[in-house]
Amino acid sequence: ILNVEQSPQSLHVQEGDSTNFTCSFPSSNFYALHWYRWETAKSPEALFVMTLNGDEKKKGRISATLNTKEGYSYLYIKGSQPEDSATYLCAPSTSGTYKYIFGTGTRLKVLA
Amino acid sequence: DGGITQSPKYLFRKEGQNVTLSCEQNLNHDAMYWYRQDPGQGLRLIYYSQIVNDFQKGDIAEGYSVSREKKESFPLTVTSAQKNPTAFYLCASSIHRDGNYGYTFGSGTRLTVV
Numbered sequence: 001i002l003n004v005e006q007s008p009q010s011l012h013v014q015e016g017d018s019t020n021f022t023c024s025f026p027s028s029n030f031y032a033l034h035w036y037r038w039e040t041a042k043s044p045e046a047l048f049v050m051t052l053n054g055d056e057k058k059k060g061r062i063s064a065t066l067n068t069k070e071g072y073s074y075l076y077i078k079g080s081q082p083e084d085s086a087t088y089l090c091a092p093s094t095s096g097t098y099k100y101i102f103g104t105g106t107r108l109k110v111l112a
Numbered sequence: 113d114g115g116i117t118q119s120p121k122y123l124f125r126k127e128g129q130n131v132t133l134s135c136e137q138n139l140n141h142d143a144m145y146w147y148r149q150d151p152g153q154g155l156r157l158i159y160y161s162q163i164v165n166d167f168q169k170g171d172i173a174e175g176y177s178v179s180r181e182k183k184e185s186f187p188l189t190v191t192s193a194q195k196n197p198t199a200f201y202l203c204a205s206s207i208h209r210d211g212n213y214g215y216t217f218g219s220g221t222r223l224t225v226v
Binding site: 032034042044045049089091098099100104105 | 147202213
């Protein structure tokens, strides 16, 4: 089973701060990686699908990068807002399996 | 609006009983998945189906069964053989079996064994 680690487990930031989280995974046989945002009492929402080493994706104030050679992805939030408060999940998969293994997530709380 | 519907939202089951969780999608997605969440753990894959009439075991399939008789539906049965069924269950779907466009998730079912 793919071992996926996300750090930190949780963090609190002030409104307007920028922040970033890490998703680490084994680099061998990498296929793709998903990032999701999961707000309390809602369904997880897809943010990014990343497949190529060096990929950079952006959606508003949120962006992500991917390094498949060293096995990590970063998620950045610029100018955090209270509505960014959520758990952020990453889920990589390995070639040929089509199975995405989820990390335990990073719980972000943005304080107004 | 297209989406995934899971029902019921809350479910209570007596020990020794089987129970079926419903998952329906109207997105015309090929693949569907069942995940389980326990406190402090990531979502763990129970079963997945990439096409109708076919499904594969995930990482924690013991004590569960599924069917995929229609593209829209992927019900999960939690059998009495599942030793620790109390958990939050999420259903998801993806356009293609490779998941390259990401997953769409339902809102979940919280199962409690009483």
